[in-house]
Amino acid sequence: MTRQRPFFVQFLVPAVLVAVIFAAAMFNVLKYSFLEFVPGSLNVGGFTLENFTRINRPIYYWVLLDTFILSFATAFFALLLSYPISFALVRAERNWVRSVLVVLAITPLFTGEIVRTYSWMLVLGSDGVVNTALKSLGVIDRSVPIMYTRVGVVIALVQFAMPVMIILLATAISQINRDCEKAAANLGATPNTVFWWVTIPLTLPGILSGFVVVFAWTMSAFSTPQLIGGGKVLMISNVVYLQGFSSFNLPFAAVLSLVALFAALGSLALMKLLTARLEQNMATS
Amino acid sequence: MSKGTNMRSILFWTAVVAILVYMTLPAVVVVATSFNPTEVMAFPPSGFSLRWYEKALTYPDFQAAFKNSLIVMGMSSTLAMLLGSSFAYLIFHYNFRGRGLLEAALWSPLIVPHFTTGFGFLLLGSHLNLTQGFAVIVMAHLLLVTPFVTRAVFVSLSNVDPNYARAAANLGATPTRVMFKITVPLILPGMIGGWLIAAILSLTEFTASLYVTASRTQTLPVAMYNYIREYADPTISAISALLILSTTAIMIIANHFLGLRRILGIDNG
């Protein structure tokens, strides 16, 4: 007996079609990475492995390391700042407080890279809000450079990363069986002990996945390091753009794109491994 | 309960408010500077003027780019709603050979850096001689935003009691009737929510668009980026303010009607 599968073919065909188109686009990146760069031309030559050997230069290691450090710092501070917001978002007693929090926390996700980056330029610039405020308070008498520094880039990146982090953490916090926290208090644990020994461990999967998702996401940030870094802070995305649109070295841009892609995939695979182990340990019946 | 709890809660909420200030400060500054009468981006603004709004709305590059953005947004988000909903239905109900591969392909735009996706479509577009039209842009956006629809609809499907569909079939409804009279109405909030997210993300997508648009087809974020690199006046503040305010309004409305917390899976208080 064959089981009826209504809409199976109708729904499968478009999905496969779109997946194939995406695969074709990715395949093109892969293909270009093996093609010879012809200086001064958009056309490419024959098969070569030279693009991959080109990456073996200190400058690209520094860019990779910088990308890594900036992404790690972003994920760390985003976690630190997002946890209280997520906690309030799930646990606030009044419904309107939760609604205000969810709108304020999520909206930045939807205003787009350009608007957010531009906003931070206004805040962080030498005549920006932060410098003006600090000067008028007498804390400093000359503008401190925040634009075009790693600190400035991280300040902006953390804010971009927070909505995603908040969503992931809030989901984890909302799934806690609150009786576990009540039980711990009932057994004599102080509010601090309950938080560090019950709440935090129970949200560890969310913390981990939030951290890694933000890490991988930030690795591919482009407009923030481009505009706030202003060429002084280079992440891998900016080098790809430089290679592709200033030097027109599409094959090498393709190689760097692949490197970024595998770095992102690698960190996510690591997360899968870690969370799988965690969930194995914590699975409740 | 005890007095210590009070102190803790004051500290906690102070921290929450401070973090929210950090999150919203840039948006507040942008909206404020957009009303500045002078070219200097003073904050707080030195007066009130709408001249930058006038300039933003009459600037030909922005007008053309906005029109392009609407075309791309309309097509990609609508296609994404159809594709994402049907794909969610597919993976919710059926197991089939190659499903893992298909899922990997359609979820991966979430992981693949946008510049890699954009770069791939740039190369594919030039390979197929499609660099001047909207086809490649729409396709790239479709891939980038579909996962959000898929997730929203998948959550909706998981929350629907499967017995509704069974009951309808038991009462004699054909699979087509079950789909359009039972399943679709029940998951409609997820579909609409997914469509809305897709539309907003497409409208504001920048990195991939930078690669796949030509000067004739550039979308609004790309046009804004090019403007920022050339000029430093509050015109961009005006456009940004419009985008921020309309997004916030949409979020408030969406929260009221669709329940953002439910869509995001943050549901018990």
Added chain:
Amino acid sequence: MMHQKMTAITALEHSVEIKAVSKTFGAFHAVNNVSLPIRAGEFVTLLGPSGCGKTTLLNMVAGFIDPSAGAIHIGGVDVTNVPVHLRDTGMVFQSYALFPHMNVFDNVAFGLRQRKFSKSEVTRKVMQTIEMMKLSGMEGRRISQLSGGQQQRVALARAIAIQPKVLLLDEPLSALDKSLRAQMQVELIEMHRNTGLTTIFVTHDQGEALSLSDRIVVMNRGQIQQVAEPIDLYSNPANGFVASFIGEINALPAAIYQASDREISLAIGDIRMTAPRRPEWKFGSGEMVKAFVRPEHVRMATSADAGSNVVTGEVLTHIYQGSHTITRLRIDGLGPIEMRLPGGDVVGRVPVGMPAQIAFDLSQVILLADNPN
């Protein structure tokens, strides 16, 4: 042997006193002016339908909810303003709330570690409790590796390991299937006997309440309806709510037409009957009351029954239940009545649709004032 061990563990017994406690949520009175003294070592059950306030009351004893008014004393000390973690109550949650990121040993040890016992003391007490709860050998297991019954034992072990002043059980058996529940009831009784802990047990299951408790507190709409020992509660309900909530019962409108010191004569529809008077019946002649008769106190009439006590009804259905049969009859002017006949005596049954003569066991008829509760 086990008995001696646990008596040694439980050094002190503590009484609980709930004094005029109320809890309002907005305009809703979850608990309305409840006073309840509980003796040290007593097993008291809070019984009632969902929303009756029993869980709220338990949560107030534990300190999870602050009373809007009133006070709670444990061991003679006012704990109303004592935070949860200093109250020394051991609670077993409906969901068990076992810590999924800790193994059995660490779960049971959690409370002892908060109390800063030495490492060896913790180990000793945990192993002792684990042994008493028949969990030996499972110390290293993850919670997810345990069956429902084992989880329930770990939850109990965790709560009693700290030697709480009072043990609080929030519907702890409701997640178990029927046969396991019966077994856990026995273990709960043994545990209580071994530890002598003052225990407050919350349930909506009257069977559990009747078989476990020293005293049962029946609650409805935030108020106590009756506090009594199980037998008393069943045979002598204080009002209509308790009568209908505990066991099956026929409620019949009745009019008293004659009342003396020894007997009360009443009319139920066309039926006249005279029942021996109970001391708590204050009714006089001419009053309208409700007469409650349990199905097992209705039987087929015999020639020995006085004519006026015998009623004729039409048999509607027989519901066979193994050890007994429930028969529903319709009596003109009264509506349906249920009677319970022992065994499955198919031959002796009056066929459906035929008239049957029945009689009430007059000494068991309960009369209560006819005011809606």
